[in-house]
Amino acid sequence: MIAGANAALTAENPGLSEVLLGFGWDTIPSRGAQAELVAMAIMCDAEGHSVSNDHLVFFNQIVSDDGSVSFVDDRDDEEIDVNLALVPADVAKIVFIVYVDPDVRGPGNFSAVRSAYVRVATRDNRELVRFVVPAGDNRTINVMMFGELYRHRDDWKFRALGQGYATGLRGVAADFRIDL
Template identity: 70%
Template sequence: MTVTMVPGANAALTAENPDLTRVVVALGWDVIESHGPEAELVPLAVLCGDDGRALSNEHLVFFNQIVSHDGSVAFVDDADDEEIDVDLSAVPPEVAKIVFLVYVDPDVRGVGTFASVRSAYIRVATEDGRELVRFTVPSGDNRSINAMIFGELYRNRDQWKFRAQGQGYTSGLRGVADDFRISL
């Protein structure tokens, strides 16, 4: 049974599913077609330490680096808009959380925002496709939002949990880079 979440909610993944060692984190959205600039959304996963910052620039997974340096996080499919495979058993112990963001690519058709984005979601499923949790990002006034944290997988002692976020940035990728201490 899928758990539907609200912003800030947490869900136990491995405590509820003791044999769970791999998950698929799927991201999806609809973009209203436009004759002008249209949002080109780009997903990004950041592997963070206890301080909530990226461990290094090598601890990113995105279109130019589709697998983390340790192989535990990788883009695998686009059955949803994007799917990221996470081997929970292979995530290095120094990784406290994996944050899943989506930003509007400023290099494609000019600066865009989430204003034209509808039905954005993040979901966590088992390898065989059984959905564990789903978070539909609230579609408020996103005219100035150009990057957003959809959710995160995080360690709580020896268990993995998921937290729904929906936290937007008006400072785009620059704000994300500053918050997670990554260089662009």
């Protein structure tokens, strides 16, 4: 996939009710602290804002309150499972971001990150789509939106994003109306 491309998941895979999103990357070794990357899912309403702070899934909150989105650490660097059948009706999309953990590295960035990807697969690990985040000058980027699952009528689709934030988690919090 390329940035901005969409893939019909449930329309092209009848009966698909669960997907896993696998995130991976390589980092250039450094003599100092290594970038510690963290994945997060933000469950959004129709306006693109987080439904609430309880609709975030990350290392401190590994399962959404409704049980539809959860962390699994299995095949990839990070994995998030989504049970599409359990996602509440008021959730229009789920945005997946990866950020440099400021507690580990301080004000780190994506400059040392290579070969970053997100893949969408079935529960039995049959890959449906893969998006490799384009490499670039990411010295000012410390948060990257990898992609999003979104509702389209009665179906679920995946959109490849690859959009970076130089404003960090504060910028994400402002855009998605999250309290940090």
